Amino acid sequence: MIARPDPTFHATAELAMQAPVENYGFTVMLSPDGSQSDGIAVVDLNPDSSTYGQIVHQVIVPTKGDEFHHFGWNACSSSLSPLSGHAFLERRYLIVPGIRSSRIYIIDVKDPLKAKIHKTLEPEEIFAKTGYSRPHTIHCGPEGIYVSTLGGGGEDGTDGPPGIFIMDCESFEIIGRYEMDRGAQDKHYDFWWNLPQDYMVSSEWGLPPQYENGVVAEDLLSNKYGHSIHFWDLRKRKNIQTLDLGENHQMALEIRPAHDPKKSYGFCGVVIDTTNLQGAIFTWWRDDDGKWQAKKTITIDPRPTDPEDLPELLKGFSAVPPLVTDIDLSLDDRFLYVACWGLGEMHQYDVSDPMNPVLAGKVELGGIASKTKHPNGKDFVFGPQMVEISRDGERVYWTNSLYSTWDDQFYPDDEGGQMVMARAGKDGGLELDKDFFVEFPKGYRSHQIRLEGGDCSTDSFCYPNV
Amino acid sequence: MTETASVAALWWAVIVSGVYHGVNPGMGWPLSVSAALMSGRARQLPIALAMLAFGHLLAMMAILLPFSMLTILVEKQRALQLAASVIVIAMGLYLLWNRKHPKFLARVHPAKLGLWSFLAAMAHGAGLMLVPIYLGICGTTGVDAGHAAAQNLMTGRILSAVGVAVVHTLAMSISGAIIATVIYYWLGLKFLSKTWFNLDVVWALSLVLVGLIGLYSAH
Numbered sequence: 001m002i003a004r005p006d007p008t009f010h011a012t013a014e015l016a017m018q019a020p021v022e023n024y025g026f027t028v029m030l031s032p033d034g035s036q037s038d039g040i041a042v043v044d045l046n047p048d049s050s051t052y053g054q055i056v057h058q059v060i061v062p063t064k065g066d067e068f069h070h071f072g073w074n075a076c077s078s079s080l081s082p083l084s085g086h087a088f089l090e091r092r093y094l095i096v097p098g099i100r101s102s103r104i105y106i107i108d109v110k111d112p113l114k115a116k117i118h119k120t121l122e123p124e125e126i127f128a129k130t131g132y133s134r135p136h137t138i139h140c141g142p143e144g145i146y147v148s149t150l151g152g153g154g155e156d157g158t159d160g161p162p163g164i165f166i167m168d169c170e171s172f173e174i175i176g177r178y179e180m181d182r183g184a185q186d187k188h189y190d191f192w193w194n195l196p197q198d199y200m201v202s203s204e205w206g207l208p209p210q211y212e213n214g215v216v217a218e219d220l221l222s223n224k225y226g227h228s229i230h231f232w233d234l235r236k237r238k239n240i241q242t243l244d245l246g247e248n249h250q251m252a253l254e255i256r257p258a259h260d261p262k263k264s265y266g267f268c269g270v271v272i273d274t275t276n277l278q279g280a281i282f283t284w285w286r287d288d289d290g291k292w293q294a295k296k297t298i299t300i301d302p303r304p305t306d307p308e309d310l311p312e313l314l315k316g317f318s319a320v321p322p323l324v325t326d327i328d329l330s331l332d333d334r335f336l337y338v339a340c341w342g343l344g345e346m347h348q349y350d351v352s353d354p355m356n357p358v359l360a361g362k363v364e365l366g367g368i369a370s371k372t373k374h375p376n377g378k379d380f381v382f383g384p385q386m387v388e389i390s391r392d393g394e395r396v397y398w399t400n401s402l403y404s405t406w407d408d409q410f411y412p413d414d415e416g417g418q419m420v421m422a423r424a425g426k427d428g429g430l431e432l433d434k435d436f437f438v439e440f441p442k443g444y445r446s447h448q449i450r451l452e453g454g455d456c457s458t459d460s461f462c463y464p465n466v
Numbered sequence: 467m468t469e470t471a472s473v474a475a476l477w478w479a480v481i482v483s484g485v486y487h488g489v490n491p492g493m494g495w496p497l498s499v500s501a502a503l504m505s506g507r508a509r510q511l512p513i514a515l516a517m518l519a520f521g522h523l524l525a526m527m528a529i530l531l532p533f534s535m536l537t538i539l540v541e542k543q544r545a546l547q548l549a550a551s552v553i554v555i556a557m558g559l560y561l562l563w564n565r566k567h568p569k570f571l572a573r574v575h576p577a578k579l580g581l582w583s584f585l586a587a588m589a590h591g592a593g594l595m596l597v598p599i600y601l602g603i604c605g606t607t608g609v610d611a612g613h614a615a616a617q618n619l620m621t622g623r624i625l626s627a628v629g630v631a632v633v634h635t636l637a638m639s640i641s642g643a644i645i646a647t648v649i650y651y652w653l654g655l656k657f658l659s660k661t662w663f664n665l666d667v668v669w670a671l672s673l674v675l676v677g678l679i680g681l682y683s684a685h
Contacts, residue, residue: 003663003664004662004663007659010659011655011656080496080662083497083571083572084569085494085586086666088666142573143569143570143572143573144569169567170567196500196504196576235573235575262503463504464503
């Protein structure tokens with residue numbers, strides 16, 4: 001029995017920022033061709049340790065071809081919700097879905113150096129109990145673990161729309177589908193919410209045939225990827241409003257609501273504008289009439305480039321698109337980090353005024369044509385991709401792979417997994433740490449990062465900052 | 467023990483159980499802090515506490531009033547007391563056995579505090595905890611009541627059920643309000659997680675204990 005709330009649960013985002021810093025990171029190890037088993041790497045993040053910046057433990061699963069991508073915790077600060085009246089869960093298990101296999105591994109990381117598989121949910125069980133496939137984003141919610149999926153039923157995942165299902169946070173039994181009324185939602189990607197205000201926001205990538213074997217250029221140029229975000233009445237499980245960002249805004253991916261639940265706004269990253277190759281960030285908010293609105297508040301221009309230096313896919317455009325593939329918001333809701341995976345840049349925007357973001361810092365690293373080296377002199381494979389910020393906002397970690405088949409299209413000559421860290425200034429500014437450079441074992445790429453004790457894209461807070 | 471002393475002891479039990487429910491975060495005081503902070507208005511704190519109290523009071527009444535009817539209808543008061551005690555013990559044992567993280571309370575809309583409080587009290591058997599105490603209070607007035615007209619008896623029993631529910635809810639609300647106010651104005655939310663203890667087992671055992679005392683006194 002657990003007598004006290006887990007010390008890593010915090011009532012407010014402010015309290016989480018003051019908590020002790022992370023000692024370990026957990027990062028996906030992905031075998032892009034499925035020749036090896038995927039796994040989770042445990043990275044030592046304690047600068048006083050003799051193994052700082054090294055992979056100190058690996059949990060390699062017994063199966064192959066899972067394609068680990070995003071993952072999350074069994075429990076977070078949402079456990080302090082005054083509604084459940086029961087704060088006694090442990091932040092102990094990582095829920096790691098395979099988006100290619102639809103298998104889910106539950107990994108016990110109570111002792112990070114002895115992390116091990118706790119339970120496996122086989123794809124057949126997920127198909128049978130939910131009718132969904134290709135599980136992706138994890139958030140711990142008021143009634144259990146919410147898992148978004150990228151595919152519906154059937155062999156190619158197009159039999160019915162994808163959606164969200166709920167798992168029990170202790171037994172990891174699948175409870176069932178989330179949606180009672182999905183409205184116009186027919187594709188899925190990310191989701192997040194504001195628990196006290198009782199709303200959820202979800203986004204769209206594309207259907208499995210549009211991504212599993214690589215980006216489908218014809219679909220992209222005819223604007224067939226997702227370009228809407230959906231607002232839900234969280235507890236009524238009902239889509240209350242679908243907001244079309246405009247069909248040229250292809251692939252509305254990451255949803256980052258303000259962490260302070262008193263605020264009713266957030267951000268969404270758009271990979272590419274098919275009219276001009278720009279990357280974009282939309283700010284979404286609830287207006288005085290209770291309607292949801294969204295406005296493009298950041299645009300990032302493509303960089304004209306000699307077709308000689310471009311992969312097949314981009315030769316016709318004579319430019320490198322920024323490709324905004326991940327965004328992350330610091331816990332004080334002040335800095336939004338935007339990964340430009342194509343350009344090879346990590347941008348830091350001051351979003352104190354969410355309607356008028358200001359570029360505050362920038363790091364150049366890797367990139368399709370620029371191929372900027374790390375300050376330690378080594379090459380950076382691909383570009384900055386999955387980004388995670390420490391709770392105190394001072395360290396920004398990122399890895400380099402987007403998705404196996406897409407990496408191969410945009411970076412046909414690159415191979416490898418890397419994780420780096422940049423230091424953020426108190427009032428902005430971003431600088432790579434010369435000494436932090438994790439190289440993944442041969443044959444592995446890297447993807448999402450989770451930090452011990454929670455980070456800036458896992459925890460949902462139930463009380464506003466004071 | 468004299469009759470007056472035992473009546474006083476039983477009423478103290480009503481108050482103490484109220485304080486016990488009130489300080490337990492599971493009965494809702496964190497919701498009042500959250501309501502005040504989310505709205506940015508301190509006056510939401512007493513409003514939320516009043517809604518929580520209302521829900522709790524209804525839950526107490528929903529359990530106690532049927533029992534007050536039974537005390538009039540059932541001839542063998544001892545049998546009723548025994549049966550009630552067994553139900554309370556059974557609820558305690560059920561809560562001891564079922565220790566899963568509760569889900570359904572989280573499905574209530576955050577603004578529906580009265581409903582939430584009613585459901586929370588029902589789910590935890592908070593009303594049941596009062597039943598043996600209430601029957602004890604009825605029992606001490608039983609001798610005189612035997613001579614009274616049925617009408618008076620009924621009114622008396624209902625009034626004492628209402629009395630028990632009101633006194634208990636007042637004690638609960640005041641103790642919850644004190645904690646909520648201190649956290650809201652002075653200590654801050656850090657103390658929310660610091661002072662939150664898992665009372666699941668203690669709570670379940672209290673039900674069993676109250677039931678056992680009921681069994682003993684009915685004997």
